[in-house]
Amino acid sequence: MKKKLVVLTGAGISAESGIKTFRDADGLWEGHNVLDVATPEGWYKNPALVLDFYNQRRKQLLEVQPNLGHQILAELENDFEVQIITQNVDNLHEKSGSTSVLHLHGELLKVRSTKITNYILDWESDLNFGDLDSIGNQLRPHIVWFGEEVPALEEAISIVENADILIIIGTSLQVYPAASLINFSKPNVPVYYIDPKPATIYDLPNDIKIIATTGSEGMKIVRKDLEKMK
Structure with a gap:
């Protein structure tokens, strides 16, 4: 065996x-403070910024080996x-x-519902406002942010x-x-x-x-x- x-x-x-890693740059991840793009508070404060940030990370991932x-x-x-x-x-x-x-x-090439536990989808393109789960809830990056379980x-x-x-x-x-x-x-x-x-x-x-x-x-x-x- x-x-x-x-x-x-x-x-x-x-x-x-x-x-790139954020710990090599004093808490900055690709030029952003991690509190702005990797916390629930950042999502509630500026979801457009968070969606754009992970859209860019997703594009970058598809280009590396x-x-x-x-x-x-x-x-x-x-x-x-x-x-x-x-x-x-x-x-x-x-x-x-x-x-x-x-x-x-979590996984960058997946998204999940903001309301339904375990509603997770494979996702390789941009995630935008208006991309919803089966009952109309906004989708979010499938990432475990700081402060989440x-x-x-x-x-x-x-x-x-x-x-x-x-x-x-x-x-x-x-x-x-x-x-x-x-x-x-x-x-x-x-x-x-x-x-x-x-x-x-x-x-x-x-x-x-x-x-x-x-x-x-x-x-x-x-x-x-x-x-x-x-």
């Missing part, structure tokens, strides 16, 4: 593909049961061939609890509750943490290997270790 390889990914792995880091994770499915838990709202993991991806913070959190915890190997790629470990997931791994599980500027991890009993580099370069290193663990 294949070992369970669980991978937690953040914005750093997608940055190599050209998708997965990088080597994404590709190695997809290839590892040949030898491991790979489950990816991502904070990213892009589809680059799926585009590279990964088949088990849980999106903690993370519906997939319990499933993510369960996945981490059952991991045989844990890899963390491209995350500052500053955004909660996602950052707390590593605490649910079993103490005997080896942990790899790949990030050019890795955060300090406290009070974790696991054997942690910190690799201070990009996702692509880090996964080349980790893949060699994993060859011995199949």
